[in-house]
Amino acid sequence: MTHAIEKLPKLTRRTLLQVGSGAAGAVSILGLSARSAKAAKVSKAAVAYQDSPKGDQNCASCRLFTAPNACKQVEGDISPNGWCRIWSKAG
Ligand code: SF4
Numbered sequence: 001m002t003h004a005i006e007k008l009p010k011l012t013r014r015t016l017l018q019v020g021s022g023a024a025g026a027v028s029i030l031g032l033s034a035r036s037a038k039a040a041k042v043s044k045a046a047v048a049y050q051d052s053p054k055g056d057q058n059c060a061s062c063r064l065f066t067a068p069n070a071c072k073q074v075e076g077d078i079s080p081n082g083w084c085r086i087w088s089k090a091g
Contacts, residue, residue, distance in 0.1 A: 041075040047084040049074055054083040063090040
């Protein structure tokens with residue numbers, strides 16, 4: 001009988017640790033999801049993307065452009081000669 005009572009606190013502590021690490025894992029997953037959502041690209045329409053330059057500004061001269069045809073912020077195929085309203089000078 002005494003033996004069983006001595007074991008009880010150990011089991012309880014272990015159970016709490018397991019529950020605790022499970023909760024921490026869930027928080028990590030949620031944190032990761034939040035970061036992924038922040039990193040998501042926006043649509044061309046949201047930034048008024050166009051396939052032609054605007055003045056001397058174009059995607060090829062934007063710091064967000066990724067050659068040959070992508071953008072770090074805007075989804076879809078991006079022309080080096082395109083432009084959108086979040087254009088930001090490279091360099
Ligand atoms: S102007 Fe810049 S931000 Fe806009 S689509 Fe082109 S590369 Fe992306």
